[in-house]
Amino acid sequence: MIDIILKYFPALTERQKEQFEILMRLYPEWNDKINVISRKDIGNLEVNHILHSLSIATFIHFSDGSSIMDLGCGGGFPGIPLAILFPKVNFLLIDRTAKKLKVAEEIAKAAGIDNVRFMHGDVAECKEKFDFIVSRAVMPQTDLVKLSRKNISKTQQNAIPNGLITLKGGDLQSELNRLKNDSEVIDIKQYFSEDYFATKKIAYTIVH
Numbered sequence: 001m002i003d004i005i006l007k008y009f010p011a012l013t014e015r016q017k018e019q020f021e022i023l024m025r026l027y028p029e030w031n032d033k034i035n036v037i038s039r040k041d042i043g044n045l046e047v048n049h050i051l052h053s054l055s056i057a058t059f060i061h062f063s064d065g066s067s068i069m070d071l072g073c074g075g076g077f078p079g080i081p082l083a084i085l086f087p088k089v090n091f092l093l094i095d096r097t098a099k100k101l102k103v104a105e106e107i108a109k110a111a112g113i114d115n116v117r118f119m120h121g122d123v124a125e126c127k128e129k130f131d132f133i134v135s136r137a138v139m140p141q142t143d144l145v146k147l148s149r150k151n152i153s154k155t156q157q158n159a160i161p162n163g164l165i166t167l168k169g170g171d172l173q174s175e176l177n178r179l180k181n182d183s184e185v186i187d188i189k190q191y192f193s194e195d196y197f198a199t200k201k202i203a204y205t206i207v208h
């Protein structure tokens with residue numbers, strides 16, 4: 001059931017495999033009650049949502065003990081798949097939509113993912129510091145940088161400087177123009193061969 005995930009992440013432990021299997025089972029069940037993924041797209045859960053979230057791990061391997069915020073997590077992407085992959089990294093998932101956050105929380109609990117916390121509200125209310133903030137197509141990168149600058153830790157413990165890592169599609173040139181000296185764009189298609197990733201990108205911006 002998670003063959004495509006295993007194709008790219010063959011070293012998963014039995015516990016991680018089981019947790020991904022639970023995600024594959026529970027998201028469609030919850031989606032029938034609370035729409036967190038487009039009804040047309042729920043059949044593509046493994047590739048378009050779980051694997052897409054895990055693409056961040058092709059760019060960076062978070063150090064044990066790192067803290068990551070998932071800003072605007074919706075039903076839990078990319079935070080929940082990343083929390084499974086990095087069990088020794090701490091994740092805080094924030095969203096303003098309570099019912100979507102409830103789905104993420106219930107699925108994390110059912111899968112026994114104990115390195116995630118949840119916050120209902122706005123990032124402006126969060127005073128904590130993080131090594132990285134991850135996000136999936138929530139808003140333009142410049143806006144995200146302004147919003148999240150106060151939450152980026154000055155202490156470095158990863159292979160790349162602390163900052164913002166977002167999943168986006170299409171041409172990002174104009175969006176990242178003002179941040180170009182601090183930004184890098186990575187084509188996901190160089191890591192994953194599925195058609196879905198042909199135009200998908202990871203945008204990384206160092207936040208000073």
